[in-house]
Amino acid sequence: LCNLMSATNNNLLPQHVSIIMDGNGRWAKQRGKERTEGHIEGVESVRACTEYAAERGIKYLSLFAFSEENWGRPQEEVEALMSLMVKCISAETPTFTKNNIRFVVLGNLERLSEGLRTEIADCMALTAGNTGLTLILFLSYSGKWDIVQAANRVLASNGGEGEITMEQLEAALCTRAAAIPDPDLLIRTSGEMRISNYMLWQSAYTEYYFTDILWPDFRKNEFKAALEDYAKRERRYGKV
Ligand code: IPE
Numbered sequence: 001l002c003n004l005m006s007a008t009n010n011n012l013l014p015q016h017v018s019i020i021m022d023g024n025g026r027w028a029k030q031r032g033k034e035r036t037e038g039h040i041e042g043v044e045s046v047r048a049c050t051e052y053a054a055e056r057g058i059k060y061l062s063l064f065a066f067s068e069e070n071w072g073r074p075q076e077e078v079e080a081l082m083s084l085m086v087k088c089i090s091a092e093t094p095t096f097t098k099n100n101i102r103f104v105v106l107g108n109l110e111r112l113s114e115g116l117r118t119e120i121a122d123c124m125a126l127t128a129g130n131t132g133l134t135l136i137l138f139l140s141y142s143g144k145w146d147i148v149q150a151a152n153r154v155l156a157s158n159g160g161e162g163e164i165t166m167e168q169l170e171a172a173l174c175t176r177a178a179a180i181p182d183p184d185l186l187i188r189t190s191g192e193m194r195i196s197n198y199m200l201w202q203s204a205y206t207e208y209y210f211t212d213i214l215w216p217d218f219r220k221n222e223f224k225a226a227l228e229d230y231a232k233r234e235r236r237y238g239k240v
Pocket residue numbers: 021022023024025026027065066067070081190215
C-alpha cells in the first residue's frame with residue numbers, strides 16, 4: 001500500500017500526471033470550425049501525451065475527459081463527445097495491447113450509454129494485466145461525487161455504525177479503490193486557473209501547472225516543459 005503514496009523525493013519524475021484537457025472549443029472557434037472539430041483534434045493530443053508518458057516511464061497518466069457538469073452542455077455536443085469516446089476506445093484497444101498499456105475509466109458510469117459502457121468494460125478487461133503505463137480516463141466524473149460515493153461505500157460496509165475515519169473514506173475514493181495513487185502533477189491547459197470539481201480530495205498536495213496552450217496544441221514539447229517545471233519544485237507537505 002505504501003507505493004500508493006506519491007514519492008516525496010524532489011527532482012524526480014512524477015509517478016502520476018493528471019491533465020484537465022481544456023480549450024478544445026476555443027481552438028476550433030479560432031479556426032472558424034465547429035467545437036466538435038476541436039474535440040477530434042484533441043484526441044491527437046491524447047495520443048501524443050500517452051506516447052510520451054510511456055516513453056518517459058511515467059506510471060500513471062490520467063485525463064479529465066468529461067465532467068458531471070459537462071452533461072449540461074447542448075445535447076448535440078454531448079452526443080458528439082460520447083460517440084467520439086466509443087470510436088476512440090475501440091480504435092485504440094489494439095495499441096494499448098501492443099504497448100502494454102492498462103486502460104482504466106473512472107467516474108459515475110451509470111450515466112453513460114450501454115454501448116459506451118460495454119466498450120469500456122471490454123477494453124479494461126483486455127488490458128487489465130498490462131504492466132506498463134496505466135492510462136486513466138475520467139468520464140462523467142466530479143470530485144464531490146467521488147467523496148459522496150466513498151462515504152456511502154464506507155457507510156454500507158460499517159452497517160451504519162460508528163464514525164467514518166479519514167483512512168476509510170480515502171480508501172473508498174474511486175482512485176484508491178482502483179489502486180491509483182494521488183496525482184503528483186496536475187496540468188490544466190487553456191489558461192483557466194481552476195479545478196472545476198476535479199479530484200478534490202486527491203489533489204490536496206498535488207503540484208499544479210497551468211499553461212495558456214489550448215489542449216489540441218498540447219503535445220510532446222509542452223508536456224516536456226511541464227515535467228521540467230515539476231522537477232524544479234520542492235514538495236514540503238507542510239513540513240520544513
Ligand atoms: C475541453 O474543452 C473538453 C471538454 C470539457 C469535454 P472545452 O470543450 O471545454 O473547450 P473550451 O473550454 O470551450 O474552449
